[in-house]
Amino acid sequence: MAGRLADALRDSWDSDLAWSFRHSPYAMVAAIVFAACVGTAVLAPWVAPHNPFDLAQLDLSNSLKPPMWIAGGDPSYPLGTDDQGRDILSTIFFGARISLEVGIAAVLFSMGLGVALGLLAGYVGGKTDAFIMRVADVQLSFPAILIALLIDGVARAVFPGAHDSMAFWVLVLSIGVSGWVQYARTVRGSTMVEKNKEYVQAARLFGIHPLAIMARHVLPNVLGPVLVIATIHIATAIITEATLSFLGVGVPATEPSLGTLIRIGNDFMFSGEWWVTLFPGLALVIMVLAINLLGDWLRDALNPRLR
Amino acid sequence: MTAFVIRRLLQAIVVMLVVAFVAFSLFQYVGDPVQLMMGQFATPADRIRLTHELGLDQPFYVQFFHFVVNALHGQFGVSLRIGKPVSVLLAQRLPATLELSICAALLALAVGIPAGVYAGLRPNSWLARTAMSGSLVGVSLPTFLIGILLILVFAVKLGWLPAFGRGDVVHLGGWSTGLLTRTGLESLIMPTITLGLFQLTLIMRLVRSEMLEVLRADYIKFARARGLSDRAVNFGHALRNTLVPVITITGLQLGSIIAFSIITEQVFQWPGMGLLFVQAVSYADIPVMAAYLCLIALVFVVINLIVDLLYFVVDPRLRVDRPGAAGR
């Protein structure tokens, strides 16, 4: 399995893709920016100038300092501080970490669910297929954010009180469930093509379950499209997470993601402390834009007909 | 055609029943509805009485039937948070949401379709490239952030437009409109842009890619070979064929505008249904959630039906009833 996937990866990473990457300045810049985002997010505890969650380091006398280039700013807080004296730059690093964690975990969950359901629908066909795709149709006609909100609301009602500690997983679940359809459709289509090929019939003779062998053959085929969907989906998932957090139903304020930071900062906008909300917002846009650019490039590079 | 419409109507009813069932399950099985409705200080006798009144001692399908009948009459019970009937709350909030959504949809269509057509016809012009790059930024900007940035610039820094609320509204019968007062219109500008911008970029990108796809089609090549003018080829043939898929997706997008208004309403404290829904989610106010879900589903189903009917106007292939010829 791993060998097949590695082969497929190497095949799709052939010279065409590499060529296209080298000749797309947008893609290169986006890749660098995204790598920087991931780098600072992963290394946040080490690269952030302060630890915004260490209460001992917080000093209310440092609260709401403006960015360093504005009168009253403090060079040790380059982008200023919030109402509790937390360094904005550091909260952005930690916030991006949480945003990325939720985004990637949700996408992996969606991908797993979508690929599995797509394989099942495509292979079994008949009523199972009709049912799965019908659910997909219905779900697709509702925006992901609404479905995520509903799941979140239900989780709150089912587990009253326990919500904050589970917020991360509730978010992953709600964003993940709201995004599986595209994966399922792609995989289903490819599965239906492969289903009747001889090797699948042959596999039966050798006593291998056809689904297992299908997965081994179908997955490399759909790797490209799934990769494109997943890349763009990470951007969407991060936005959805930020939106939920902004609406106050995402991760709690004690462990803020970028969306939470923007929501907190929103309260200070009218009193003139715009930096508390603007910088996390910019960080979010830059990260999402970089991922979208990568996704766009990847789609064009894997599907040259669309250019 | 009649068969097609009837089939679609049946499908719509099935979708509504499924959604109603989800809402019903929320209502009946999430938490203890009796406790939710009576609070913690109810006596056991009260509980039994209410259980009976709510029909909770009846079989499942009877309960579901009652739920559907009540829903058809607009009865979804009482909000746990506010203590008023959900139907009254939603009716109060509906005009605000609809006015905002329709304005945003008009903005998205009026700008998105021409921009997409242009970008499809002249994919290499600098204007089209700029619009495409701009649209990628638009897609990457979360709705709430657009709102915050607009407020920051036009309300906080410049002081030109109000930052929140609906302004003065005029009551016409049961409808409250902000379209007739100056403050009402001013209040509408930023929320409309906030809500419409994302859909605008989506519609533009969609129209562009469909246009590019259609322009590669054989019948376009043949239309050129027939010597038709560029205008006839691009607008008569290419644009019309582009519209078939665009209508579907645009229809769905219009539905999601109403759902997305949740975020815009939160940012601008716009007194619509979305704001009500967000508050309901954070308080686990199940009756409001269930009712909102059913209402949104109804909007989607109606829009889908309209989209299906529009197909008949645009696509002659559907006008003839042929067995097994569903879809495109």
Added chain:
Amino acid sequence: MSNPLLEVRDLRVEFPTRRGTLTAVDGVSFAIAPGEVLGVVGESGAGKSLTGAAIIGLLEPPGRIAAGEIRLDGMRIDNLPHEAMRRIRGRRIGAIFQDPLTSLDPLYSIGRQLVETIRTHLDMGDAAARRRAIELLGEVGIPAAGQRIDQYPHQFSGGMRQRVVIALAIAAQPQLIIADEPTTALDVSIQAQIIALLKRLCRDHGTAVMLVTHDMGVIAETADRVAVMYAGRIAEIGPVAGVIRAPRHPYTIGLMGSIPSLVGEREHLLQIDGTMPRLNAIPTGCAFHPRCERVFDRCQRERPDLLDAGASRAACWLYASGSRKEGA
């Protein structure tokens, strides 16, 4: 052939790609007399369709005419401005494409497409154009043309649709029709009808035809002269009877050998080993030399131009005056 209708001289069509420029048509020259049917035959990728597309000015970018001249009635048309070329398409040069199922715009009735084409080129009112459209449909053998004119493409069978396409191509009575694989997508039984129709129409109206196909049988039945293309060049050109009965170029010999119906006297089918080279790997000298049974050293070094070889002209060193040898 003193006043050819169409004259193509040293036509070269290139596709710039990121790995260098591909030359898809390389130094092709031929002429078509008024009313003459020239068959152009070759494997797919030999450059025959691109030659046709170049003549009507519909090469798809990035493909472009890199060198050579195309003259219609003595006037150069390869460098005409867009608008002037558009007026020639449909009016003076008609075109028919391979797939009738996709050549017609699905959203318009065939009558509307005919009227549109007629009115683009001829000074006619709507009613007159409609009468002409019905006439045309009758002429291409569509029964009950008066009723069927308001039907949509999906209501016609493949063969009927190709008749409509032909009606569209001759709507403005062009002097030349470029028919690119007009029967390939059709059933065998219908192929013959369409070819017969095309032949009859051209005879009646004195229209010249450039018939692009890979089907030697169609050529034998229809064409006056035939050009055999290989790897972007003409390998042999001459009167159809001569080329079929006594092919000169080894490639043509092989091509004839692989068609059973035309070589009744032969015991076995000849086959050409190997495949046509890809455009990025065309051999030096004669492009056919790696597959040629009669190759000699000059073939590997120098590229042959068309040389007199009996009834036809062949691009083969066998017919160079110095090294002339007996053909097969």
